[in-house]
Amino acid sequence: MRSRSSNSSSPPQPPRQSRRGSGLFWREMLDVLALGVWSAMLFRYWFGGKLLLLLHPNYAWLSNSAAIILALLALYRAWQIFRATSASRSASASADSAHVTLLPGNLSSAILLTVAIFGLIYTPRAFASQTAVQRGISETLSLTRARPQRFERAATPEERSIIDWIRLVNVYPEPDAYEGESVDVKGFVIHPDNWPDNYLMVSRFVLTCCAADAYPVGLPVKLTDAAARADYAVDSWLSVTGQMQTETLDGRRQIAIAPTAIRAVEEPRNPYEY
Amino acid sequence: MVQLNTGFTLFLSLLVEAVPFLLIGVAFSSLLLFFVDDRQLVGILPKNPLFGALVGSLIGVLFPVCECGNVPVARRLIVQGAPTAVSIGFLLAAPTINPVVFWATWVAFKGQPEIVFMRVGFTLLIATTIGWVFSHQADIGPFLQESVERSRFRGRGGETSAASPAETDTPALLQGGTFLAGELGGSFQLDTPVAQRLVANPVIEQSVASKFELALENMVRELRELGAVLVFGSAIAATVQVAIPRETILSLGQGVVSSIVAMMVLAAVVSICSTVDSFFALSFAATFTSGSLVAFLIFGPMIDLKNIGLLLTVFKGRAVFYLFGLAALMSFALSLFVNLYIG
Known part of the structure; x- marks a missing residue:
């Protein structure tokens, strides 16, 4: 005025x-x-x-x-x-x-x-493993939160992202059903405390609205023979290709990736999945 | 350090998501303030207590204001002789039952739409019930602050236009910002030119251009104040998420009763504006029970620290206490019901 x-x-x-x-x-x-x-x-x-x-x-x-x-x-x-x-x-x-x-x-x-x-x-950073653990990454394979808003089975297994896999498994949890399907996913590395040394988790955060509701999801990767998870630094980004197989982790049968190739990649411009 | 980064990112994310809604909210409330003649509305309001309370609860659809804007509007309704049931219903429901808040809640809780509908449904239920209860007091006069009571009778007698001490608080009716109790005296008198300009019916006597200018000014002012509260709210939400150990939050947030109590206390303390409070609640969605989120979303807009100050400019302490008590008990009961039988 x-x-x-x-x-x-x-x-x-x-x-x-x-x-x-x-x-x-x-x-x-x-x-x-x-x-x-x-x-x-x-x-x-x-x-x-x-x-x-x-x-x-x-x-x-x-x-x-x-x-x-x-x-x-x-x-x-x-x-x-x-x-x-x-x-x-x-x-x-x-x-x-x-x-x-x-x-x-x-x-x-x-x-x-x-x-x-x-x-x-200040430049915002994408959330990393520590936040994932804080927000309960270990529970994600028995996901309670992510009710799929839309559900479509990706035409080919290797096109599925981590969250696609998780949603699929939530709808049809029998791990054997996915045995041998090809996997090609990108995510950052988490070393869950209670997993043996030859397992790591590739994970992503999923958003529905904003970073405040980001929740982590991840898939276990069973490293072959000599390789230990210490070779893959926590929070580094990996592209993992391989096949799905059934493993027992945390006393539970669940899917795990048997990798044929693990490559280090740059953090994507958009680190979240939706 | 990672924690700090996470906290900052969360904080900014809450702000960046909430600010557009805050802008829409203040724009609406400012425009309506100067372009809608609520006296016409008062004329057509139903007299039946129950129906009146329901209608009052729904008027918010026409006045998309958050809880800082609705007390002045409710006060205006009371002064202009609207039935008690309508005014109380409006007072409690308007911050929640309006399109902007519905949209914001929908954006935040798209993954759990039942929360959005429970928020609206329960608010309607609580506001209608309390409006109905209050309407059993035949004359609302004894509940009101004396200054409001005086201007109410004047308002019935005719249009308020003369500058008299009783009117110095009238501009509060017309401004959509925040006010504190006990400030009705001196501070308003400093401002009589502006006061009179606003008291004179803004709808009739202002040109469109100057109304628009007033609305813009009001918008900036509300933005400044509500924005600062939003900053505090976001800071608290982000801090709680990164600083308090997950086990503590989970043990509190998964308790059927403790989660509801915690969220209601948080709602009362944080005083975050109802257009953006759903984003605040969202950051607790993963760790708190659905019932407690609903409790936060229905109770916060009705009663919070900021709002109690505002309410005390209209009602006497006892009436505010009843409002507070009834709203808190009903919110708690309904949320408990959600936790036990729905969530």
Whole structure:
């Protein structure tokens, strides 16, 4: 509002009011900054491609639209301040003294600005094995959480991703049914504590909405003869090809990959599955 | 270090997912504030207590405001003489039963749609019941703060336009932000020019351009305040996830009763806006019982720390206590039912 901002430099004001007006000016600038930096942060995730680490791609457009709207709001506020300043309006510095809030307005703006600056500097990372363990990777083969929203049996077994396999096994749990099917999956390495040394797990996080609900899924890989899992560092990304077979792990019969080839790969641009 | 990274990523993810919904929420509430004439609404409200409470609970569909915006609107309804059942129903249900919140909850809980429907259904049930209970008090007057009570009678007599001490709190009715109790006196008087501009019926006396300007300004202000609360909420959610050992969370979150109590306390303390609280709840979805998530989602929008301050600007302490008690007990009972028989 025009009337809310007053000019700090207009000469004929009593000192008290002038000080107040100047405080108001900076406060409004803080608003503009907070809005602008928030927008910049969202733009950065949008064009830097890191948005996929935070959100399900279906909702990227929401964040992208927010980036645009926040930018427009910031511009609008800046224009208002500019207009008020150049018009030398000394109208009531009432501001929103009528508006008593839980947090003082300045503090709110400052918090928002700080968080946005942090978001602008900090590069989000994909979740890794430690989080997977924290979130209960060991339970994923008897998955309770991932009810398939759609269920289609991939035409060929080697096209299935880790989550496709898990969903399949949840629907039809008999491991022998998959004996000998080809597997070709990518994921990061976890060394579950209670597994013998010749097993590792390739896993992925699955999102339904955003990183907050990411849950880990994984498939056991039975390493052949001499190779030990220590050869494959935790959190490194592997592409594993081989055949499915039935093994007994954790006292339970379950599918495991008998690999024919294990290659180290780069972390994919989009590390999650959906 | 890994924990820290996970925490930051979670924190940002919650914020980035929630901010668009927060924007939609404040945009709606700001536009409605200045473009909808709720006095016309009051004229057609049903007088039957039960039906009135139900209708009141559903008005939120027309006023998509979260719990910070709905107290001022409810207050406006009371002042303009809306039946008690309608006002109370609206007060409790509007933050949940509205399109923006429904959409946000749907986005968050697409994998468990029953949570979305339980949220809406239970809120409707609780709000209607409490509205109905309150309507047995023939005159709501004794429950109201004196300033509201005074302006209520004035409101019946005619339009509020003269600047008198009793009216200095009226702008609160028209602003969708947050207010604290005990601030009705001096601080508003500093602001009488703005107050009068707003008290004069905003729908009739403002040009579209200036209404739009007011709405935008209101939007920025709400965004600032609710955004700061959202930042706190996200920080708490992220911290709980990475800092507290999984065993502790599981033992708390898998308990049929303990999970509900924990989530209700969290809902009351965190005070996160109802347009974005589903994302907060989502981060607990893997470890907490469905009933406790439902408890969080129905109880939080009705009563929380931030909101109690707001409620006290309208109601006396005793009435707020009844509202709080009834809402808490019913939320708890329904969530327990979910945990025992559905979840």
